[in-house]
Amino acid sequence: DGGITQSPKYLFRKEGQNVTLSCEQNLNHDAMYWYRQDPGQGLRLIYYSQIVNDFQKGDIAEGYSVSREKKESFPLTVTSAQKNPTAFYLCASSISPSGANVLTFGAGSRLTVL
């Protein structure tokens, strides 16, 4: 079945550590997105990629980094510069970088800072 796989589902980070969240899709979608969800807030865009080897900052990119070396993969690294990283992270994709397209989400990764 086609879909988006995020791993790990749960992740714990110590202060000063970088962690990487994996996002893999087999939908043959061009566009991929990373969102952060905090309680009582809407999803906020961290980074997005419209095509391989290209990505753009979203609204809250500080303290995060991404890469898009393959069409299927869009990993997110939460660096130690991100001061409040505890959140639910959602990876999504769409068939092309047009706002008319439906977003498909992965199951999410929940990051907790110890």
Added chain:
Amino acid sequence: QKEVEQNSGPLSVPEGAIASLNCTYSDRGSQSFFWYRQYSGKSPELIMSIYSNGDKEDGRFTAQLNKASQYVSLLIRDSQPSDSATYLCVISGTYKYIFGTGTRLKVLA
């Protein structure tokens, strides 16, 4: 003014009733409108998409769009306890998706 506004709820309706969820948006250039359902601790899943003024029906769900009033709504007929979730209104323009904070729906058995 928030770009996408939803009443956070909870909206409580009895089983079998119609649930009405509302959303207003500020960008008149918005072109695409989506409703997602999100169960607690899970990721959002698409319920409906709508792109032109009027109503769009899919089973028990009806989406309504009024671009002049910058208003989009979701009606759920014959509400079931399994419909209890948070419903996210999502608006998009050229490529950016803007999410509302969601309305929490509780269907009482």
